[in-house]
Amino acid sequence: MTTHESPLAPEWLAVPEDLNALQPLLWAEGVQKNDAGEVTIDGIAASALKEQFGTPLFVMSETDFRSRARAFKDAFDAAFADICGGVDVYYAGKSFLCTAVAQWVADEGLRLDTCSGGELAVAAHAGVPGSHLGLHGNNKSDAEINRALDMNVGRIVVDSLDELERVAIIASSRGTRANVMLRLTPGVHAHTHEFIATAHEDQKFGLSMAGDTTDEEGLSAAEEAVAAAVAYDSIELLGLHCHIGSQIFEPDGFALAAQKLLGFQAAMQQKYSIVMPELDLGGGYGIAYTPVDTPRPPADIAQAMAAVVRATCAELGITAPRISIEPGRAIVGSTTFTLYETGTTKTVRVDGPADTEEPDNVTYPRRYVSVDGGMSDNARPVLYDADYSAILASRNSSAAPQLSRVVGKHCESGDIVVRDVYLPADVAAGDLLAVPGTGAYCWALSSNYNYLARPGVVAVRDGVARLIVRGETEEDLLNRDMGVANV
Numbered sequence: 001m002t003t004h005e006s007p008l009a010p011e012w013l014a015v016p017e018d019l020n021a022l023q024p025l026l027w028a029e030g031v032q033k034n035d036a037g038e039v040t041i042d043g044i045a046a047s048a049l050k051e052q053f054g055t056p057l058f059v060m061s062e063t064d065f066r067s068r069a070r071a072f073k074d075a076f077d078a079a080f081a082d083i084c085g086g087v088d089v090y091y092a093g094k095s096f097l098c099t100a101v102a103q104w105v106a107d108e109g110l111r112l113d114t115c116s117g118g119e120l121a122v123a124a125h126a127g128v129p130g131s132h133l134g135l136h137g138n139n140k141s142d143a144e145i146n147r148a149l150d151m152n153v154g155r156i157v158v159d160s161l162d163e164l165e166r167v168a169i170i171a172s173s174r175g176t177r178a179n180v181m182l183r184l185t186p187g188v189h190a191h192t193h194e195f196i197a198t199a200h201e202d203q204k205f206g207l208s209m210a211g212d213t214t215d216e217e218g219l220s221a222a223e224e225a226v227a228a229a230v231a232y233d234s235i236e237l238l239g240l241h242c243h244i245g246s247q248i249f250e251p252d253g254f255a256l257a258a259q260k261l262l263g264f265q266a267a268m269q270q271k272y273s274i275v276m277p278e279l280d281l282g283g284g285y286g287i288a289y290t291p292v293d294t295p296r297p298p299a300d301i302a303q304a305m306a307a308v309v310r311a312t313c314a315e316l317g318i319t320a321p322r323i324s325i326e327p328g329r330a331i332v333g334s335t336t337f338t339l340y341e342t343g344t345t346k347t348v349r350v351d352g353p354a355d356t357e358e359p360d361n362v363t364y365p366r367r368y369v370s371v372d373g374g375m376s377d378n379a380r381p382v383l384y385d386a387d388y389s390a391i392l393a394s395r396n397s398s399a400a401p402q403l404s405r406v407v408g409k410h411c412e413s414g415d416i417v418v419r420d421v422y423l424p425a426d427v428a429a430g431d432l433l434a435v436p437g438t439g440a441y442c443w444a445l446s447s448n449y450n451y452l453a454r455p456g457v458v459a460v461r462d463g464v465a466r467l468i469v470r471g472e473t474e475e476d477l478l479n480r481d482m483g484v485a486n487v
Contacts (some may be wrong), residue, residue: 006403007352008364012292013420020396026289026389026436028335030063037396039434042463046339046393046432049356053458055374057441060336062461066433068331069108072298079302083310084320089135092283092328093119095440100468102126113326117144132306145170157181159206159240161225170353171234181241184222186260188244188253209264226268239321240265243282249294255308267314276425283326287333289437290387329440340371342431367404367428374408375415376452378438379445388418394432397424451477
């Protein structure tokens with residue numbers, strides 16, 4: 001154990017050699033520390049961002065977002081050029097979406113995956129062509145299905161037999177055909193948190209590929225859906241879709257899912273004398289939230305997936321379908337950090353782990369550092385036990401490392417932003433902290449718990465910061481309170 005290492009820290013957390021240094025893998029392009037020790041983005045200091053926009057604040061690098069989007073498109077097009085002429089990359093809007101982001105996605109040659117009427121509205125407002133949109137969701141309303149057909153979306157990803165029938169009926173009543181993909185659950189268990197693993201059987205998404213899962217003897221739900229889709233005059237069956245989970249680093253799950261879906265697609269095409277020209281292999285590629293996370297570059301992911309698709313299609317003797325993927329977190333996650341201002345701090349004494357060799361009466365210090373946000377702007381720690389990192393963003397410090405827990409200001413003991421991190425022992429009220437890797441599923445999951453206004457989102461490019469989502473005000477919150485409005 002080093003001088004400052006705490007027995008309370010998780011095994012993966014090491015004391016940084018330099019508490020004032022950024023670890024590049026966790027941060028967006030253009031984020032540095034200046035001579036005064038302030039975190040900067042494209043040369044704009046954290047203190048200047050706070051003064052202009054306030055805190056909490058999501059700070060995003062537009063340059064980094066565009067670079068990551070382009071890297072996925074270029075890498076997958078190159079890897080699949082000889083297989084299916086390239087890949088359609090759908091940015092998963094659920095990770096973070098606003099009109100500016102939708103426009104960047106379109107600018108960089110990507111398409112957009114939506115999963116609600118609201119997300120479709122953002123896409124339409126941003127001018128994204130309907131043909132470049134997909135609509136997901138396990139419980140689409142009739143209004144959402146109608147809106148998708150109004151917009152001529154390129155694909156409706158159907159999640160159940162019931163939904164397939166509803167899409168067919170609505171499309172028929174309109175005298176049109178709906179472009180449909182069937183979402184399947186291939187039974188692949190990704191190495192991820194239980195609540196974000198989406199390809200096992202016992203969950204709400206998709207059509208099971210396991211046999212005898214319907215009333216039709218010997219048919220899986222997936223095959224019954226194929227047979228039904230073929231029989232509907234109002235359904236244009238484009239192909240199959242799967243998504244095995246999120247924040248995945250290992251390649252084996254993606255490879256197995258691709259093999260299973262290609263085998264099923266080949267069998268269905270032969271049995272029902274059809275051609276399904278597309279196959280979507282989903283997303284879920286991980287990013288670095290802590291120094292021990294090991295994300296793979298897009299080119300590595302693309303080459304590994306292409307090798308599996310190429311070999312499997314050759315083995316099956318089929319023409320490869322047009323492949324599509326759906327990265328979200330892997331594009332937007334690392335582009336953004338959240339800037340907070342520190343408020344109260346306190347140190348508590350905590351019993352050591354049960355397996356420690358120290359006497360039973362020995363306790364260890366843990367510093368609690370409270371910030372002006374919390375679970376209302378980052379629900380992932382309380383939802384998924386997600387780990388994050390943090391750094392003192394407003395100055396350098398020569399103080400000793402102190403195991404700390406960054407917490408929010410909500411009336412919940414589980415309101416934790418960063419569960420375990422070494423921060424300088426002199427962090428105090430008024431200091432700024434920056435938490436990297438908050439571009440995905442933070443603003444998107446934000447709430448008004450305790451009537452906190454949701455933070456704004458600032459995009460930085462070429463040394464200029466601009467609001468792309470305005471932060472809420474108390475007036476915004478009260479405007480929806482009909483008791484106030486009627487006074």
